[in-house]
Amino acid sequence: MPGVLCGVDIGGTKCSIALIDEDGKILDKIYTCAHVEEEEEDGMVNMVAGHVKELLQRNQVKESDLPALGVGCAGHIRFRDGVIITTSNLEGFDNYPLRDKLQAHFEIPVILDNDANAQAVGEHKFGAGKGYEDMIFVTISTGIGAGLIINGKPYRGMTGTAGEFGHSIVEPNSELVCACGNRGCLMACACGQALPHLFEKKLKEGMETKIKMPPNFNVSKINGQTLKKGLDMDDPLSKAVITDSAYYVGIGLYNLFQILNPPLIVLGGGLTNWGEFYLDKIKETFYELAGNMIHDPIEITLSEIIGDAGVIGAAALSLE
C-alpha cells in the first residue's frame, strides 16, 4: 500500500504509533504506555518496534512501502546521530542512541527528531503551513517549544536544538524559575507549569472565581482544562490568567518575528484549546509591540491538524 506513512510519537507518559495517509489523516493507531511498564530503555525500544510491525501487519502494509519511519521525541535531540542528549520526560534516556537502537529493527531509515520539530513538519505538510516556504510552529502545553521551517525545510541549528523557544527569557526579574534554572523563561511564565501560580496570585489579589473550589481544593491542580471550563462559563479569574499567559506568548512571538520575519506563525498544543479568546489576546500584545514595524501582513493562526498532532508530525518526518 504505497502513499502510507508511519510515525511514532514518544511522550512523557505514553507513546503513540500511527499509520497516516498522504493527506495526513490517521488510518490506524496504537497507544501504549511505553516507559512506565518497561524496566530498561532497550525494552521500550523493542516494544515500540514490535508495535510498529504489528500495526503494519494488521493493515497489510509492507515495511518497504514506507519511505522511512518517523519518530518524534520530547527533549534535546542531536539530529545528526539521533541521540537523545537530555529529556526531562523519560527517565534514564539521557545520552541514549534511540535512532540506532530502533534502526536495528528496520530496513528502512529511521528519522528521529524533537517533537516540536516533528509537529512543525506536520503542520507544513498537512496543516496551516501548506504552501508556505517559511513558517514557525509553536506548541504551548505543559512546556513550550517551536519548530522553524525555513526555505521549506526544518531548521535545526548546529546540534539540533534550534527552536527551544520556551527557554527564551521574557521577564528576567520574574519570581518564576524555569526547570532550566533561569528566571522568567517563556515556559515558566506562560505554559501549564505557570497556571497554578498565576491563578493563586489573582486569588490573593482578591479576584473572585466562578470555578467551584471544595474546602480541600489544591491550587496546584489548576490546569488548562480547568481554565477552559472557566473560560466557557465566563469566569473573570480564568480569563485573567489566560490573558497573562497570552501576554507572555505575545512577547515571545514578537521576538521571533523580529528575528525571522516569517509570513506565518502556527500555534498548537493543549493550551490552544482556549481558542479564539487566547489567540486574540496573544495578537493584541504582538501587534502592540510590533507597531508600525510590520511591512507585510503576518498570519498568526491556530493549528489545522486534526487529531494527534504529535504522531502525525512524526509520520511527516518520514517525508524529509
Ligand SMILES: [Zn+2]
Ligand atoms: Zn528555561
